Amino acid sequence: xxxxxxxxxxxxxAIVRGKIRENLKKYISHGELLGRKGKDLVSIPIPQIDIxxxxxxxxxxxxxxxxxxxxxxxxxxxxxEGGEGKQAGSDxxxxxxxxxxxxxxxxxxxGEELELPDIQDKGKSKLINAKDRYTGVRRVGPESLRHFxxxxxxxxxxxxxxxxxxxxxxxxxxxxxDKRYRSxxxxxxxVANAVIIYMMxxxxxxxxxxxxxxxxxSFWIDAWLQRQYKGLESRYIIHDAVAREVDRDTFFxxxxxxxxxxxxxxKLCNTLIDxxxxxxxxxxxPFHFSDGDNWSMDDTLSCVDLMKQKLxxxxxxxxxxxxxxxxxxxxxxxxxRDHFGKDDRVVTSEIRDKDAIxxxxxxxxxxxx
Amino acid sequence: xxxxxxxxxxxxxxxxWQATIAGYAAEAGLDFFPTVFEILTYDQMNEIxxxxxxxxxxxxxxFGMEYERLAKSYEYGLSKIYEMVINNNPSYAYLLEGNxxxxxxxxxxxxxxxxxxxxxxxxxxxxxxxxxxxxxxPGARPAAYDPNRRWIDxxxxxGARLRxxxxxxxxxxxxxxxxxxxxxxxxxxxHAAFSGRRVPVDPDATEKAEEVPRLRAKDYMExxxxxxxxxxxxxxxxxERKERAKKFPxxxxxxxxxxxxxxxxxxxxxxxVLEVVREEALYFIPQMQTKxxxxxxxxYWHSKLMTEKILDASEIIDYxxxxxxxxxxxxxxxxxxxxxxxxxxxxxxxxxxxxxxKEWEECDDLDDKRNWNLRLGLGKKxxxxxxxxxxxxxxxxxxxxxDFCRDHKLFSFSWSNxxxxxxxxxxxxxxxxxxxxxxxxxxxxxxxxxxDGNFENRxxxxxxxxxxxxxxxxxxxxxxMRSLARVWKRPVNVTTIVEGKATVLxxxxxxxxxxxxxxxxxxxx
Numbered sequence: 090x091x092x093x094x095x096x097x098x099x100x101x102x103a104i105v106r107g108k109i110r111e112n113l114k115k116y117i118s119h120g121e122l123l124g125r126k127g128k129d130l131v132s133i134p135i136p137q138i139d140i141x142x143x144x145x146x147x148x149x150x151x152x153x154x155x156x157x158x159x160x161x162x163x164x165x166x167x168x169x170e171g172g173e174g175k176q177a178g179s180d181x182x183x184x185x186x187x188x189x190x191x192x193x194x195x196x197x198x199x200g201e202e203l204e205l206p207d208i209q210d211k212g213k214s215k216l217i218n219a220k221d222r223y224t225g226v227r228r229v230g231p232e233s234l235r236h237f238x239x240x241x242x243x244x245x246x247x248x249x250x251x252x253x254x255x256x257x258x259x260x261x262x263x264x265x266x267d268k269r270y271r272s273x274x275x276x277x278x279x280v281a282n283a284v285i286i287y288m289m290x291x292x293x294x295x296x297x298x299x300x301x302x303x304x305x306x307s308f309w310i311d312a313w314l315q316r317q318y319k320g321l322e323s324r325y326i327i328h329d330a331v332a333r334e335v336d337r338d339t340f341f342x343x344x345x346x347x348x349x350x351x352x353x354x355x356k357l358c359n360t361l362i363d364x365x366x367x368x369x370x371x372x373x374x375p376f377h378f379s380d381g382d383n384w385s386m387d388d389t390l391s392c393v394d395l396m397k398q399k400l401x402x403x404x405x406x407x408x409x410x411x412x413x414x415x416x417x418x419x420x421x422x423x424x425x426r427d428h429f430g431k432d433d434r435v436v437t438s439e440i441r442d443k444d445a446i447x448x449x450x451x452x453x454x455x456x457x458x
Numbered sequence: 459x460x461x462x463x464x465x466x467x468x469x470x471x472x473x474x475w476q477a478t479i480a481g482y483a484a485e486a487g488l489d490f491f492p493t494v495f496e497i498l499t500y501d502q503m504n505e506i507x508x509x510x511x512x513x514x515x516x517x518x519x520x521f522g523m524e525y526e527r528l529a530k531s532y533e534y535g536l537s538k539i540y541e542m543v544i545n546n547n548p549s550y551a552y553l554l555e556g557n558x559x560x561x562x563x564x565x566x567x568x569x570x571x572x573x574x575x576x577x578x579x580x581x582x583x584x585x586x587x588x589x590x591x592x593x594x595x596p597g598a599r600p601a602a603y604d605p606n607r608r609w610i611d612x613x614x615x616x617g618a619r620l621r622x623x624x625x626x627x628x629x630x631x632x633x634x635x636x637x638x639x640x641x642x643x644x645x646x647x648x649h650a651a652f653s654g655r656r657v658p659v660d661p662d663a664t665e666k667a668e669e670v671p672r673l674r675a676k677d678y679m680e681x682x683x684x685x686x687x688x689x690x691x692x693x694x695x696x697x698e699r700k701e702r703a704k705k706f707p708x709x710x711x712x713x714x715x716x717x718x719x720x721x722x723x724x725x726x727x728x729x730x731v732l733e734v735v736r737e738e739a740l741y742f743i744p745q746m747q748t749k750x751x752x753x754x755x756x757x758y759w760h761s762k763l764m765t766e767k768i769l770d771a772s773e774i775i776d777y778x779x780x781x782x783x784x785x786x787x788x789x790x791x792x793x794x795x796x797x798x799x800x801x802x803x804x805x806x807x808x809x810x811x812x813x814x815x816k817e818w819e820e821c822d823d824l825d826d827k828r829n830w831n832l833r834l835g836l837g838k839k840x841x842x843x844x845x846x847x848x849x850x851x852x853x854x855x856x857x858x859x860x861d862f863c864r865d866h867k868l869f870s871f872s873w874s875n876x877x878x879x880x881x882x883x884x885x886x887x888x889x890x891x892x893x894x895x896x897x898x899x900x901x902x903x904x905x906x907x908x909x910d911g912n913f914e915n916r917x918x919x920x921x922x923x924x925x926x927x928x929x930x931x932x933x934x935x936x937x938x939m940r941s942l943a944r945v946w947k948r949p950v951n952v953t954t955i956v957e958g959k960a961t962v963l964x965x966x967x968x969x970x971x972x973x974x975x976x977x978x979x980x981x982x983x
Contacts, residue, residue, distance in 0.1 A: 093514070094505040094525045100629075101522030138523060140640050141937035143904050145928045151872035151883065153894040154790040155797070164790045164871045164880040242775065250771045 105136045221273045230270025239269035283318035283372040286358050290379035292329040292349040299412040302440055303378045304341050309450050324361060328354035350384050352391045359399045368403040375404055381411045381419035393428045401434050408453045409437045466496035475563055482767045483570040490573035492548040499555050503539055504528040511544040512613045516620035518636055541565040545576040545585060547607035560773045564760055571759035575752050578846045581744035584651030616734045623727045635728055638941035639735040644903045645714035648743045711908040721911055722946050746901045747849045754798015755845050805857055806837035850898045860887040904930060919946045923954035930954055939965040
């Protein structure tokens, strides 16, 4: 169904993306695509544009509130309007809204938005674990699983409707009919392990913006695969002319200069798999990001060779993402496509800018492998 | 559109309930406009809420922004809109499809009380229209009060007007100007409608020489009856009056938008846009002025009607669950629903028991006060009077008591520089009331006046910020001055106080500057 608001909404989206009305962009209050990342929660800021008005500085003002606490106690800072929002009309929205969602939920939202299929296991690990989850309430069950609140509620309802409840002596006694018990479902969970091996080109031609793209993209890939596999590991390899394994933080913040030999990374990746991840037990996902500039055609050929001989037979999927940089020639993706155009174990994707991230996630994960 | 209109009418069982609840409300003494309920899906609801309750507004991105916020909050399960009602005659209210019957009944009871408030509260009379769609003199209220408040039509007309400009001039140009106008939106006089019609100044009136009238006297008495000093003094006074008339505006003008409309060199379409923005800003003002009262009133009545008449026993728990959610305070924030309803109940109790007036104020005995009950039973009458004659500011000013603050754990908070956070500052009645009133006065916006439309005889605009202890937010102020300069088309100056020093901010169309300078002596506004 089309709504009248669609026009205004797409106009707003266009402003936020900076497509039109550049001068408004400075009032957009939003952080990164993922605001802060807590333990399991991420907050997604919803961009808001503040219309400037004559008004007081925020911090000077203060105000009046309600609740417990002594003088000097902090006031519940950045909470937004409470859960049950009713609204009368024209409140000036002063704060940008941040939505907290759990990683798991986020992955489902992502999955739904992009229509990602669930991943088909390679079939190597057929081990299944049964797991019980408490999902509902039922009328029979062992006393140890009695749901106190629901039982109490039922009893209260019954007493009120029978007129046996008096607010002066609020005694609520459940009878067997009131009792409610937690009930569970047994779910089968495959015991599959997966490892993502991230490789990134950190040669001089990869700028901060390119790394930012890789960072965001890898976050989403992590989130999705985390949902699909219980035990997910991530390994990180950076390379210029030589490759080395690093931790996550270094991976995203290193900047080297010098040439690029992609084969060095693939070799290291191969060694990692040899040493730690026997393909019978592991689902293996190498992801490689670069700006597509390689040292020589020879090196490209040895990459292709490595992939054909060693990597592809053992991995679920090999993903290559090419970010656009002002320096790179962008040749590598063409070479890969020439050699593996028909092989559906190899997925390539070009990521032009931040807006293209979503599309490329779909490229990578849309095959359900 | 027709499809939309068809699908939104209530199903029969809800129509029956509407009639029943309207009956209960009228029986309880509520006096409301005819009310039309429509039932919407959540995305229709979000759309209409984004438009501030109106099905048709002028095109602007900020409605899209609001929509995104509402839609996202709904999708992520943060909040949903139960109810929406617009101040219109007849009033329109929207129910959310898929809510339980208990919720729908609650919303209806709530809505009727809102509509009663729209109809009877004095602030809302500024939204009465005449046949030409202009606001009327709110001072006169006929016995059978059935004002024209067809704001739905009016807003739709605004939409049509602006769309026509967009078609002729392109969306970017119009939208940019709308943005500028919106930056100035809060520079109106919230009481504009109550200050009467202004007498238009005839610009062609020629100046007549005015002579000091003399008393008739014989020649030899002349210097005694009309002494020279007195004549001189009178002459001076006339002179002064003329000087003032030349000043422009004659008195400091609170309604900056009105002044700009009258005197800024605007193109026809620009004037049209500015007019639309000003009228809509004024429409929403009563709702801001009475947020606590209005929500409190609706909550008071829905809880009364629901628990006394409407609910049957099986629904009471669901109702209580929902009501508790509406009235919850979280994170130390004031909840207008809660504050409002508790104040009304407090007033009702006090007037029922006669806890007011001289004797009560002067009584020092705590025991006496606690057991004070004259059985006057004036509570109902009093709260109805209050809902008609007060706004949030006067409501809090008159009825917030130290006892109430203590019972409801109110506090005031302020920013702590040391700890970089907001902290509870005090639980003293005086300070709480002060903070609360400050928040509510002028909807928490600074007071800005037009001081001079011909500043330093160069056709520049001079505004004055009436500094009441708090500085303006400078980055925003600069942007607003840009917008002012866009409208006024000449440099713009604002006198204010920055960190304790009198300062004149200036924007000349290219860059901002500021200099120390005495604010001109405040003239009566």
